[in-house]
Amino acid sequence: EADIYQTPRYLVIGTGKKITLECSQTMGHDKMYWYQQDPGMELHLIHYSYGVNSTEKGDLSSESTVSRIRTEHFPLTLESARPSHTSQYLCASSVSLTPGLAGGDTQYFGPGTRLTVL
């Protein structure tokens, strides 16, 4: 079992609230990721980070923002939550199996946060 943690596991909030989803890993991985997953659908990458002070947007446009001030911590923030943000959010981290091999990383996922915005 990977040492990557997400809190809260479940969150129900009202529209317009600001929320922060926490993600921490104790494996010393440089790369971290945020995915959004709806039931029965594929995971979509919304943010990723190569290391401290490095953040990039993923394939799926998201109104959320992320920060990477410490290696082990990669929080995701929604300034004003809306019902369209209702989804499962998965955090992951990785280390390269083969340096220089693109996509060689195995990603270790946290348990996810199930967000419901009313």
Next chain:
Amino acid sequence: KNQVEQSPQSLIILEGKNCTLQCNYTVSPFSNLRWYKQDTGRGPVSLTIMTFSENTKSNGRYTATLDADTKQSSLHITASQLSDSASYICVVSDRGSTLGRLYFGRGTQLTVWP
């Protein structure tokens, strides 16, 4: 259009039986293919990873195959157990960047009945 297609979408089998899940992809240039297991309410866990030169990889009762020519992969589960009930996700990585973009299938939802 999703570049990773999985079939069947869902599958129900009896405990002790074998099953095979399919994954077809169009991702190019191909780097590697992974199968993940995702239990309900949990994050995915890696089962196997195969690169271009590998055509089979086993992990206990799980055996993955890869045909890079036809761009097909399968995951065979032997002697299924109740704990095998989960979603199995096929993930393909390309070689287009250092990050190695990942393309996720929608998963096959496997239910094992006693």
